[in-house]
Amino acid sequence: GENVEQHPSTLSVQEGDSAVIKCTYSDSASNYFPWYKQELGKRPQLIIDIRSNVGEKKDQRIAVTLNKTAKHFSLHITETQPEDSAVYFCAASIQGGKLIFGQGTELSVKP
Amino acid sequence: DTAVSQTPKYLVTQMGNDKSIKCEQNLGHDTMYWYKQDSKKFLKIMFSYNNKELIINETVPNRFSPKSPDKAHLNLHINSLELGDSAVYFCASSPGGRSGSEQFFGPGTRLTVL
Numbered sequence: 001g002e003n004v005e006q007h008p009s010t011l012s013v014q015e016g017d018s019a020v021i022k023c024t025y026s027d028s029a030s031n032y033f034p035w036y037k038q039e040l041g042k043r044p045q046l047i048i049d050i051r052s053n054v055g056e057k058k059d060q061r062i063a064v065t066l067n068k069t070a071k072h073f074s075l076h077i078t079e080t081q082p083e084d085s086a087v088y089f090c091a092a093s094i095q096g097g098k099l100i101f102g103q104g105t106e107l108s109v110k111p
Numbered sequence: 112d113t114a115v116s117q118t119p120k121y122l123v124t125q126m127g128n129d130k131s132i133k134c135e136q137n138l139g140h141d142t143m144y145w146y147k148q149d150s151k152k153f154l155k156i157m158f159s160y161n162n163k164e165l166i167i168n169e170t171v172p173n174r175f176s177p178k179s180p181d182k183a184h185l186n187l188h189i190n191s192l193e194l195g196d197s198a199v200y201f202c203a204s205s206p207g208g209r210s211g212s213e214q215f216f217g218p219g220t221r222l223t224v225l
Contacts, residue, residue: 032211032212034211034213034214038152043201043216044201044216045216046213046214046215049213093211097142097205097207097212099156099211099214103153104154
């Protein structure tokens with residue numbers, strides 16, 4: 001059935017290092033892939049998204065890559081800062097616009 | 112000027128009670144959703160409405176009943192609350208459409224069933 005796998009579940013990096021979170025999806029018809037950041041006790045908020053007609057998208061320190069053939073997409077955060085510490089969720093859309101979320105990655109950036 | 116709002120923010124109640132959570136969006140979006148986020152942080156969709164019409168109804172106990180009086184409001188009523196219903200419930204809205212679009216989340220309602 002519809003599924004999005006996200007890895008790793010936890011990630012700890014030093015301030016200034018890069019962080020990479022990977023997701024795979026099962027529905028080959030998925031065409032929209034957002035990433036959400038959720039700080040402790042707060043709501044999930046969109047940080048970047050990509051559509052299936054694009055292979056890569058960048059916004060300052062954040063980038064997302066998409067490999068439709070392999071059904072993989074990844075989030076890259078460069079020059080990490082302590083305020084990047086949060087839970088990150090990937091998601092993939094399926095028919096009708098429904099989003100299936102990954103299990104989340106708890107990112108900890110140590111000063 | 113809050114985009115998606117929910118009330119209440121916290122809800123503590125006894126097992127067996129009935130409770131409601133309200134959601135409103137002022138973004139003019141056509142589609143609204145309810146998600147449940149459990150203690151492991153997993154975000155699972157429960158329901159989706161498009162222009163007051165139910166379009167997604169996941170495998171959710173029928174003790175949960177959504178109601179959309181108009182496209183700006185989506186409420187969630189829960190009957191006979193159980194311990195396992197304890198979670199954070201998020202409302203969200205999006206412009207809708209078949210190809211997927213950004214979903215804007217409300218602040219969440221933390222439900223604790225004792």
